[in-house]
Amino acid sequence: MIRQPLHPGVQRGCPNCDEDGYVVIRDGEKAMAQICQCVGHCPRCKDTHFVTSEQGNRFAPRRRCECTTLANRIRIFNEANIPARHANSTRANFRRSKLLGPPFSAVSAFIQGFSPKEDNRGIILWGKVGTGKTHLIVATLRDLIFQHGVTARFVEFSHLLAELKSGFDRGQGASSLIDPLVRVEVLAIDELGKGRNTEFEGTVLDELVSRRYNASATIIGTTNYAPLPPAGSPVPNHAKPSQTTNLGDRVGPRVYS
Template identity: 25%
Template sequence: MQDTATCSICQGTGFVKTEDNKVRLCECRFKKRDVNRELNIPKRYWNANLDTYHPKNVSQNRALLTIRVFVHNFNPEEGKGLTFVGSPGVGKTHLAVATLKAIYEKKGIRGYFFDTKDLIFRLKHLMDEGKDTKFLKTVLNSPVLVLDDLGSERLSDWQRELISYIITYRYNNLKSTIITTNYSLQREEESSVRISADLASRLGENVVSKIYEMNELLVIKGSDLRKSKKLSTPS
């Protein structure tokens, strides 16, 4: 009689074969871990995954389908990533977190989530104390890195150089980077031009050019879900 504590998928081995005859970690290996803390995901997004994202329009549905294909084909040696762009509250961070989790759970590849402003603050604090080396190496060399809310505010010259260095290093060394950024769309047909101009004014045209080459661009449209939830709450 089979032990009820033994995983019915992998029979307790911790590994399963995929359709293309490769081996991956079984999902039971991740159920025993605190995935959110391992990936540095903020508490607000602990429940965010691909199954809890509910598309409201064509662009959101297209993004979800693109992510599923991206995760299925993910190869950490290629340095490919995704850039989610759109106005606040359309679910960009949810999608970025869901992508990071899916890569970890389906491919066994660990990455890290960082709010860009928080990352800059932490690096500055560690540099002031002369303790930045280990943390910076993790940011630079992690096979998957989420930079959330990139370019949301004007940066000092030092901050701009730091972000430029991180993105350039990851670009040159084929490290996958997932980016979310806010911007205000006024003319949809000019979206790519407006994205470039907005980020270039904060990070520099050279950095934006690298982002375009290393990542697939996904424009997420829709209303601000945060405002919608607040307005729908009974008084």
């Protein structure tokens, strides 16, 4: 499928944005997108941001020009709270890292099959530290935002817990942090299961997952822990010592809803 630029004024062959019309930079702790310098005047609306449905008829209905799409999706990206260290995390440079395998294929299929405004099942990437899980999840958010225009948010689970506890100490309720995470179309939770596995952590995850489930909103995430074994699998022999901890041990079955 031929990729269409998000702005008619994008310079063909631009080496900085690869004809995307935007670049992503590190700005403090966050990754922030901005319009590439190659983007010129819009030839369709002459930078008025509006076009008519009938050329030459000044009484014809006006609609927003497609050149406004780029600025809108940059705004959505900048509200996603993506960490600065992942400013350059894309599927393209993950592919060049030669760490390809089932996770990359699963993410690519997820993005291709995603349908905005419809029910979309989530995806959880699990594996050892340093295998590129967070890179892939950020790349997924980036593609969903710029390809589909979906609202999204990235959170690292232990940071969310710390912010909630800090808010409680200041007399704030959990809703001030949880509500914005429920409203976005796609929520990415990094490091699921990272923590002490306390009742508080379980309560937070229960509320977040159940509210998003009831809203038919999508969750994607990463974890260092293996998933629960499929139904019908042989029962583990607990008489033998095991060094394996699965995701269900850490966060329970709630994440699979």
